[in-house]
Amino acid sequence: MVHVPRRDGPPSVHHVAARAGVSLATVSNVLNHPERVADSTAARVHDAIAELGYTPNRNARVLASGSSRSIGLVVMSLRNSLFSDMVNGAQLAARKRGFTLLIASSEDDLQAQGEHLAYLESARVSGILLASMTESRDQVELTRRHGRPVVYVNFAPTTVDACSVVVDNEQAGFLAAEHLITRGCRRIGFVSARAELQPVALRRAGVLRAIAGHPGVELVDIDAGDIDPPGGTHAGSRIAAMPADERPDGVLGVTDLLAMAVVSELRAAGIRVPEDIPVSGCDHNSVAWGGAVPLTSVTMHGAEMGAAAVELLLEELTDPMHVHRAVVLGSELVPRESTLGRAGAAAARTATPSDPRRTEA
Template sequence: MAAGIRDVAAAASVSVGTVSNVLNAPHKVAPATVERVHAAIDKLGFVRNDAARQLKANRSRCVALIVLDIGNPFFTDVARGAERRAAQLDLTVLFGTSDDDAARERSYIDAFDEQRVFGLLVSPVSDDLSRMLTLQSRGTPVVLVDRDATGTPFSSVAVDDVAGGRLAADHLCSTGRRRLAFVGGPRTLRQVSDRLQGAQAAVAEHPGVTLEVVDTAELSVLAGRTVGEQLRARRPEDRPDAVFCANDLLAIGVLQALTLMGDVQVPRDIALIGYDDIDFARSAVVPLTSIRQPSTQIGTAAIDLLAAAAEHDEPQHIVYQPELVVRASTA
């Protein structure tokens, strides 16, 4: 039979309450006693019953993180930052990817709700936050990630994507480009619509500059490659002379398609800029200019906001400013 907490208490000559404190609040126990209890745990092979502890506390030590696409290195870095900070707080992060699918997002939220997670970090698929509101009303704190939630009951950590879109378009205009194209979608994603809004605002301030909008079904390399092939098939005078992609994965796909046959050169014929500044951006065949987001820092901040929300603090909102990183694709 597996050893229980009473067996540990007897072996260490302490009370059951002392063992509980060693496991959950060691700062309340004398160091020598902590050492003695841990020695008894090791000797007996005691494993804490987290399921029972969860039932008693009505909350686990697991944090749920739902992102739009865990295959996107930006969200991988966000998850890495969250995981590192969570470990410092004795929390474990569980991951889910919605694939930009609202039904899949709801399914994950329901599953994590059943597990009574400590809290939920989510990059929402749409503006419908009703399921998150229900979760939070029942005592599970929710933090929106990569989405500014100012004006809602949720804490949030995000980047000013409107400013990022403006940075990208302003940069392209400053290099003398006049026929710009924005590539991205679906526009139901707030990040995409905000980046487009910023680009449109910048273009409106530059007389003679136009902005074509090319919608995509997803933010992937394959979607970018399809757009790049379509642009390459146009007559040179009908092509944009600069392309702003809503993320780096799209931009890498566009770059691959444009340079495949060698008849279109980046940046001579078409300047190209992405968004996120993932590691692949700097190592592309033509190093990619991008708008940098502090991805790991976003994940770290999300965990801190969740811990504060669990203490019933007022909603807090962190909005980082993006940074232009210029490389050869627009030089």
């Protein structure tokens, strides 16, 4: 019979060790470094924890170690499925390594982002993943001076030496524009805004590269004012009001939300999509996949970005020889009804998308 120490209060780590028949160090490893413990031993410890109802004193562990087995993730917005996918991928990767993920959304507000970073520091996270649309240099350098590494997600830093994971946004713009060109479009309306944002600038560069390869194809820049749906509504109404001989014969929204709003405005004006004007998005937002006209777009691989960022962060935490790297994931076009029509989209669905192409620098 296993002797369990006397209990006058909540179960402690000593009770767990006694019930599982292991040392205190083994219980500590199961809780903090599960990769160091054999599966069978870990199972005994977890069974003991469940039987006793033991809850680790995480606050004490944080104060003792100076950091916790948690990772912070600050995203620009959770309204775009790219960032939701990123959260899911990062959370799964973190759990596999014995870490929890603390999530915050800045809603594209730099001050709010700084407040979230400060809060995550106070929670003593081990490191932070930052999915911002800007470099946020001052905030990042302050966080790193306090001893917490930062990995950029969906943004490639140019003045901060740090790891990053991005999708190839230039390739995304190229693929979307090339697709419209192969559909016969020769006057492509590029609906965008906030050219200072890195993904926007890179996608436009890709569009220009595609057009440069096809003499006779021209670009019509249409400033939406913002990258959210109201901007698309404004741009769509302007396109619909153009004389037919001046109107773009294909439209590419720099975001799916812009493109989806354009589709709605064109159809309300009696302009058929895609028969009169094919429309494509560029960031694979799940909000735009359904509806009356499911939107053609380009994959962003948010889950893969989140998982890769976690791995880079944990490598930086554990490897004294760590060298900062930039991981770039490829993009693939996903054609749907907004450019192919219903019959064409049904045929395209039989094709299987490839795995994301990954390069590192």
